[in-house]
Amino acid sequence: xEPKTLFxxxxxxxxxxxxxxGPSVLYIDKHLIHEVTSPQAFAGLEARGLKVFRPEKxxxxxxxxxxxxxxHLKIEDDLxxxxxxxLTTNCEKNDITLYGLNHPKxxxxxxxxxxxxxxxxxxxxxxxxxxxxxxxxFGAVAFGIGTSEVEMVLATQCIxxxxxxxxxxxxxxxxxxxxxxxxxTLYVIAQLGTGGATGYFVEYAGSAVSNLTMEGRMTVCNMxxxxxxxxxxxxxDETTFEYVKGREFAPKGEAWDKAIAKWKELKTDEGAVFDxxxxxxxxxxxxxxxxGTNPGMGTGITxxxxxxxxxxASELPTFKKSLDYMGFxxxxxLLGKKVDYVFVGSCTNGRIEDLRMLASLVxxxxxxxxxxxxxxxxxxxxxxxAQEEGLVEVLxxxxxxxxxxxxxACLA
Amino acid sequence: xxxxxxTVLESSYVPLPIENVDTDQIIPARxxxxxxxxxxGENLFRDWRFDADGSENKDFVLNNPKYSGQILxxxxxxxxxxxxxxxxxxxxxxxxxxxVSSFFADIFRNNALNNGVxxxxxxPEFLSKVFAAVEADNSxxxxxxxxxxxxxxxxxxEEFEINPYKKNCLLNGFDDIDYLLDKKENIEEFEQE
Ligand code: SF4
Numbered sequence: 001x002e003p004k005t006l007f008x009x010x011x012x013x014x015x016x017x018x019x020x021x022g023p024s025v026l027y028i029d030k031h032l033i034h035e036v037t038s039p040q041a042f043a044g045l046e047a048r049g050l051k052v053f054r055p056e057k058x059x060x061x062x063x064x065x066x067x068x069x070x071x072h073l074k075i076e077d078d079l080x081x082x083x084x085x086x087l088t089t090n091c092e093k094n095d096i097t098l099y100g101l102n103h104p105k106x107x108x109x110x111x112x113x114x115x116x117x118x119x120x121x122x123x124x125x126x127x128x129x130x131x132x133x134x135x136x137x138f139g140a141v142a143f144g145i146g147t148s149e150v151e152m153v154l155a156t157q158c159i160x161x162x163x164x165x166x167x168x169x170x171x172x173x174x175x176x177x178x179x180x181x182x183x184x185t186l187y188v189i190a191q192l193g194t195g196g197a198t199g200y201f202v203e204y205a206g207s208a209v210s211n212l213t214m215e216g217r218m219t220v221c222n223m224x225x226x227x228x229x230x231x232x233x234x235x236x237d238e239t240t241f242e243y244v245k246g247r248e249f250a251p252k253g254e255a256w257d258k259a260i261a262k263w264k265e266l267k268t269d270e271g272a273v274f275d276x277x278x279x280x281x282x283x284x285x286x287x288x289x290x291x292g293t294n295p296g297m298g299t300g301i302t303x304x305x306x307x308x309x310x311x312x313a314s315e316l317p318t319f320k321k322s323l324d325y326m327g328f329x330x331x332x333x334l335l336g337k338k339v340d341y342v343f344v345g346s347c348t349n350g351r352i353e354d355l356r357m358l359a360s361l362v363x364x365x366x367x368x369x370x371x372x373x374x375x376x377x378x379x380x381x382x383x384x385x386a387q388e389e390g391l392v393e394v395l396x397x398x399x400x401x402x403x404x405x406x407x408x409a410c411l412a
Numbered sequence: 413x414x415x416x417x418x419t420v421l422e423s424s425y426v427p428l429p430i431e432n433v434d435t436d437q438i439i440p441a442r443x444x445x446x447x448x449x450x451x452x453g454e455n456l457f458r459d460w461r462f463d464a465d466g467s468e469n470k471d472f473v474l475n476n477p478k479y480s481g482q483i484l485x486x487x488x489x490x491x492x493x494x495x496x497x498x499x500x501x502x503x504x505x506x507x508x509x510x511x512v513s514s515f516f517a518d519i520f521r522n523n524a525l526n527n528g529v530x531x532x533x534x535x536p537e538f539l540s541k542v543f544a545a546v547e548a549d550n551s552x553x554x555x556x557x558x559x560x561x562x563x564x565x566x567x568x569x570e571e572f573e574i575n576p577y578k579k580n581c582l583l584n585g586f587d588d589i590d591y592l593l594d595k596k597e598n599i600e601e602f603e604q605e
Contacts, residue, residue: 016599016602021575021577022576022577022578025595039448040448040449146526148589151589157603
């Protein structure tokens with residue numbers, strides 16, 4: 001048998017049909033929906049006189065447009081309230097599980113999925129949010145879709161998709177002290193540029209990647225989008241199984257043993273071919289800072305903003321415009337710049353692990369008065385855990401404002 | 413919804429000789445809170461059409477009574493930026509059936525096709541001629557023939573590419589969902605495996 005990549009294995013197992021000269025009909029195992037990109041899809045379905053085809057494979061949680069204070073009160077903004085209410089009605093009509101506002105399982109869609117064990121290796125997953133790639137951390141093929149596609153999945157549990165090309169990014173070695181998964185991914189993005197992986201589905205490999213925790217892996221896969229990739233994924237291993245085991249919607253008992261046996265097959269075979277490969281050394285990665293208006297504008301913490309000579313001439317005008325916006329100059333050193341805002345949250349940094357790390361750093365210290373510091377937990381569960389573990393106290397004593405779960409500054 | 417069938421269209425056109433028009437210019441982010449697909453045409457190119465105080469910007473081409481038609485002709489790299497499908501809805505809702513440019517952003521092109529708007533990619537030379545022609549005579553027409561995959565200006569013809577599957581959908585007025593609904597049996601069979 002021809003050697004296959006991890007991506008091929010999962011993708012090929014879900015192809016219902018390949019259209020000649022066109023896309024493939026891809027079966028979707030799990031569809032995550034939220035209030036912003038689903039209402040028009042439900043309306044379209046209704047106009048066709050259809051109901052949701054496989055409601056048990058659909059999970060809903062409002063997160064994008066919700067307030068992150070006073071969630072127990074009526075949402076003030078009429079349009080946002082209407083979106084949240086529309087989601088509720090649509091879920092009721094179609095028997096879809098909804099983790100509504102104030103539900104103990106509510107949270108950002110990409111935090112809730114893994115946390116509850118909905119996300120599992122070998123699945124195909126979609127959601128009307130580009131950072132759906134997060135779930136690839138479990139060895140799932142997961143990607144963001146548009147509203148017409150949301151409607152497709154609601155109607156048929158399938159989507160029409162051309163098969164993307166394959167890229168592998170290998171990072172070998174050991175990450176230095178203070179270097180996190182986010183630094184790793186920002187480093188890769190700075191190397192490839194924001195369009196460097198356009199049209200590709202990326203597999204991350206190498207010892208630096210397999211040594212990451214699940215939270216770290218999710219961060220890496222989440223940010224695949226920032227270099228243009230359709231999605232990112234990592235082969236499942238003991239770390240993955242350990243994380244999934246025992247979660248509410250994970251397989252149990254005999255089903256679990258069967259699942260594990262299948263999941264162990266999910267890795268790229270020796271000799272499988274990628275359309276593109278990149279290899280980096282973990283030792284080269286420093287903690288990263290970005291200095292501009294896109295995530296490709298990043299450098300190691302001891303680095304400088306490029307000088308005029310270091311930027312490609314055709315890019316220089318846009319580059320300068322972006323620095324003007326930031327109030328920086330070409331060639332500036334980044335260490336020593338003043339901090340105005342601290343935001344810890346979103347589906348990349350709103351997990352319990354992030355809050356723990358933050359608390360360990362700020363314990364017993366106080367933020368400067370001039371700094372506005374927001375923490376927005378990724379889900380209700382993270383919020384509860386942070387309380388139980390005493391992190392909330394530590395953070396509040398350090399002067400951080402703790403808000404309620406939601407996408408928050410990521411969308412607004 | 414099944415989309416509008418498209419076969420041949422002859423129409424005057426609206427020129428927008430600006431490059432890199434991104435989806436935020438097509439439909440600004442603040443209009444994304446709606447829950448229906450309709451009505452976005454009203455806010456198409458909102459910040460170009462209207463001044464901050466809500467009054468019409470007389471200089472913008474959509475407000476110029478000289479230009480009309482179901483075809484929008486735009487500078488290269490139309491529809492870049494955020495992937496919002498609302499941009500395609502706005503173009504469609506306003507009444508455009510064809511957008512002509514020398515380059516489209518990928519996601520916009522797909523979204524347009526999914527909503528019954530035909531994106532036609534022409535050569536930069538042809539595009540310049542199209543702009544020049546309407547400047548000389550605002551009743552100038554374009555003829556777009558999907559079956560033949562051709563676009564003509566005063567008898568000068570250029571062929572354009574379209575994915576055969578998408579072409580078939582547009583010609584028959586059905587969208588991806590109609591196609592998939594037609595495959596329900598195969599899908600159910602697949603689920604059994
Ligand atoms: S936090 Fe940001 S990226 Fe994540 S789901 Fe919300 S809007 Fe999308």
